[in-house]
Amino acid sequence: MAESKAKTSRPSRRIDISEEDLERGVSWNVGFPPDALSEEEEILLPNSVLKRQEAYVSVRNHVLARWRCNVNRYMNKEDAASKIAQKHRDLVHHAWHILDTLGFINFGINMPVNASSSTRDPKETVIVIGAGLAGCAAANQLQRWGYKVVLLEGRNRPGGRVHTARLEGGDCSGVVDLGGSIITGIDGNPLAVLARQLDVPMHGITSRCPLYLEGGKEPEPDVDEMALKQHDALLEECTGYRDSMGDSAQYLSLGTAFGVLRNKRQRLEDPQKDEQLQRMLHWHLANAEFANAACLKALSLSHWDQDDAWEMMGEHVFLPGGNLRLVEGLIAKTPIFYNAVVESVDYSGGSNGPVVVNSTSGTFIADAVVVTVPLGVLKHNVIKFNPTLPEEKRLAIRRLGFGILNKVALLFPHVFWDDTCDTFGFINKIEDPTERGMFYLFYQYSGLGGGAVLAALVAGEAAIKFEDVPADVAVARVMSLLRDIHEPKGITVPDPLQAVCTRWGRDPLSYGSYSSVAVGSTGSEDYDAMAATVSNRLFFAGEATIKKWPATMHGAFLSGLREAAKVAQAFRTTHKTRKTALTKEDPGATLSPSSSEVSSSDTEDSDDSHGGRRQRHKLIGKRSRGAGLRNGGSNGGSNGGSNGGSPSQLSSDEGAVGEEEDLIHRGSGGKADWKDRADPEAGARLAKLVVDLDKLFKSEEPDLEFGIFSVFYVEPNSSASVALRKDESGPSPSDSEQEMEEEAVDLKDLALVKVDLASMRNGPPSCAMHHILSRSQVAELRDVRGGDEARLTLFSSPELGVKILGRQQLDPRLSEVLKLIANTRGLDFNSSTE
Structure with missing residues (x-):
């Protein structure tokens, strides 16, 4: 991964800064606007907090800086609030929850297991493909939250493109990073946090980098x-x-x-x-x-x-002993199957079915999968996805660049170079500009890994050509260059004891080094598409999925934390949805016993969890247990609502109410209210409303369209309010007295929204949701990043405040709002649910 980009000189920092300025600086260094909300906060925070933005930002900065002062302890909400004024204590809950969930506090090594804001005991299972920094970060975080996690790694070692190798020869040995080497900017860098947690000193890279011409001369x-x-x-x-x-x-x-x-x-x-x-x-x-x-x-x-x-601020550093120390610290307690090259990922079971991963070490089944393989692997279609990945993601995979940086690492019997500098360079001749990156820069590891080790870097077109250069020829060229630099000064250059040449472009588990924005790419939009979740069960992490810090080790790590948060949120949403659907379907039903643990036949030999000998491994959680759960609980009605138990508010695009069972109103406790079945007029009114809703959206141009959402606004000159009537066919007042009380609603702030699930990839045919939202809620949905799947997640989440109802529990405002919209447009629907 990228070592560093060209840096400009920066003014030295002031020491006499206030505590508030220090907290603002910490927020800036970790990627938050110090005086404003981040994109994530704008999406996740409720309106009540958004109205107190200045106070919230100050509280967030304080909480973030407070944990960064001591990264070896878990900071709960009470600790975070200990120095906050009483009038702002409520903001601590929101700030702490966002920072903890997104992995800005309480992350890393030796954090307490299952320490999180969630009160439920998670039973779901997750497969993480790839044991690089992204995969290890995701696995570590999910394990800490109590999920059952397994890592599948195609190599016989962890780390992926973080590859610390030991060179040996005679009585000498030393380590070198053949992949990602430099932690770029330690101010706010999460990898610096890991180093502190491991108590590993970081070696600041000297700024002086002498450049040499032939004969060891330096340019004027x-x-x-x-x-x-x-x-x-x-x-x-x-x-x-x-x-x-x-x-x-x-x-x-x-x-x-x-x-x-x-x-x-x-x-x-x-x-x-x-x-x-x-x-x-x-x-x-x-x-x-x-x-x-x-x-x-x-x-x-x-x-x-x-x-x-x-760009991360602060000093650039090497990690003595190599960056593998960070990886090993993260996965100390994580089961890993090595030599498990993933061949296919099948997520065709729908939003409630299991994900099946086929690898050279067997078949694995889980509730969700986090894919962290390099972009080069995705470009080469090494993993077959079923169904095919969405077009937007496939286009991003194609458009983004994925290039090569190669190295030649050499172990010598002793140091012969100037070891007061951590780097030095050689200025190639320019008869052939494609050779300008050949051995143009050297890293020296003599004080970092116990031996006299140099690494020569090969970049640009030279790195591509280097893939075809035999190792002995490459080493001979490096040695000729080193002798040309040092021997004119009377320094004898010994033969290397061992040498290693990388071939990242040919490596079938990477096909390159790290990502870049190629000609034709949309830049940040492509990185966002790479990060987009698929079917709420297939998640993607890695340096090529994070637009703020691509091509860096810390970017890979942060993307893993990000996806862990998305997985947990998806599980929480699914859990709530299923709980509602299960209650409505069968009041006596219970979730099947957790089988998140590997079955007894799979755990007889604990060493096998690292050996990859088994043929089939079932990591089955709630998603793959019981047809009743799979049939009843999709967020967006992806199974078409055929059993009438979906918590989403569904209606048919054909305007017809299907089976007789669809007319049953599911009251609280899952009991069927037979009054609706005995009242044909209620069923007729419901069918009429469905037909009229369909007619409106087909015959009129919506006021607003984005993704699968279409919106009609109530005109400002419409009636100011309407009294919502009690639903006499619904639950009795004793069941839900507070919800069914008569209330006045300002219609001028309302909008009629259609969610066209059928237009989504793999969406159910002829299926849509209709709901009433406020104008501000519509704006929230429109501005969500991540496409329609992210919008659907927000649509069904508590943060938006939308109460998703069953098909036969249609929002009583639908009829009134539909009338007002129809009247202003000269349409005659005369629908009513009264």
Whole structure:
């Protein structure tokens, strides 16, 4: 993964800052606007809190900074509120819940198990595909919340593209990171939190990076400075060029713009200095290609730097002993099946069916799956998904770039280089610009892993060509370069004791190093599409799914925490839905005993949990137990509501009420109210209303449409309010007295909303929901990020405040609102549920 991007100098920090400013700084460093709400908070917070935004933000900043002061303890709500004024204590609950759920506090290593805001004991099971940082973060968090989790890893080791290798030769040994190496910016970086939790000291990388020409000479200081200034100026000019091109810029590459603008610059009169200048410019270009794991000609001019605003601040560091220490700390208690290459994921069972994962180590079944494989694996269609992934996600997979960074790691008997610098570089000749990234930068690990180890980096087009270079030839070229740099100074360069060459592009479990925004990509929109949940049961994490921090180790880790939160939310929503459906279907029914644990035949040999010898592994939770649950509880009626027990408010697009059972009103306690069945007029009125709703949305153009949602607003000049009448055919006052009391509702604030489930991929045919929302709730739904699935989750969640009712318990306001909308449009429906 990306080691770092080019950094600009920053002013030194002031020491004399107030506590409030310090808290604001912590929030900024972890990715929150210090004086405003984040996108997630705008979606999740109730209106009552949104009206107190300034106070809430201050409380959130305090809670976040309070935990960061001591990351080795679990901070509950009482601890978080201990220094908050009484009048703002209620805000602590909201701030703590969001920060805890999204993984900004109480995450990492040695946090208490099942310590969360949830009061229910989770029984669901989760399969995490890939034991890289994203997968390990998701598994660790879900386990902490009490879910049953299994990691499937195709390699024989954990870490994925975090690969710490030990080199040995004679009496010498040392470690080197062959994948992600640098923790970029430790202020607010969650990986720095893990290091603190493990009590691992972090080694700050020295800023000095000497660059060498042939013979060990360094370029003229003025040329060195001029090259850096020209490079930075050209990047600025590329930004202006992009702005001047408008929409056309999306079809141009950064390399094209760079070449056009560079050719306009005047060359130096001194040929020797000009040659040095051009070579150094190419060195900086190679460094840009390294930062993006892509050739400049492949990077989108429009979006290549879309993540710059969220760059982590602070020192860049190496982790002594290698980054695998972080991975091992996260998965110390997680069952892992190694050599389990996933071949297919089947989620065709609907929103309540199990997910079946077939791998080379057998078949696994669970309630949800988190896919954390590299983008390169998805691009090569290594995993077959059934059904096929949504088109938007497939397009994002195709459009985003996934490039290569390779390394040659060498162990020597002793250090012969200047070990006061952590990095040094070599300025290649430019007869062949595609070679500019060949061994252009070296990392030295002599003080980090116990031995004299160097790693030579290969970036850009050179990294692609390197895939075909034999290992002995590659090592010989590196050694020739090292001797050319050091031997003119009288330094003897010994032969390496061991050498390792990476081939990330050919690796069938990665097919590359890390993501970038390629020409034709939509940038942040593609990253959002990569992160989108599929069918509320298939979740995606990894550095290529997080728009703020792509191509970084901390981005991968944070994406894992994000998906853990989404999985838990999906389970909570499903649990509430099923509980409601089960109560309405059968008051005597109970959930089947949890079988989240692996069956006895699967646990006889505990070592097998790491060996992958079994043929079939059932991690079955509530989703795969009992047809009654699967048939009765879909959020959005994905099974078509055929058994009449769905908690969603369903109506047929054909306007017909189907079976006689559909006319039964399910009262509290799951008892059928036979009055509706005996009253044919009630059934007729209900059918008439369904027909009229369908007629309105087919004959008139809605006031607003977004995704699967269509909206008609009540005109402002309509009657100010209406008294909602008690539903005499529903529960008696003693059953639900408070809900059925007469209340006055301001119709001018209302909207009639249709949710067209049939238009969703894999949605039920001829199935829709109709509901009454306020204008502000419609706006909330419209602005939700993540597409229709995210909107449906919000639509059925407590945060929006929508009470989802059964088909025969239609909102009594529907008739009144429909009349007002019809009257203003000159339609004659005359529907009524009275």
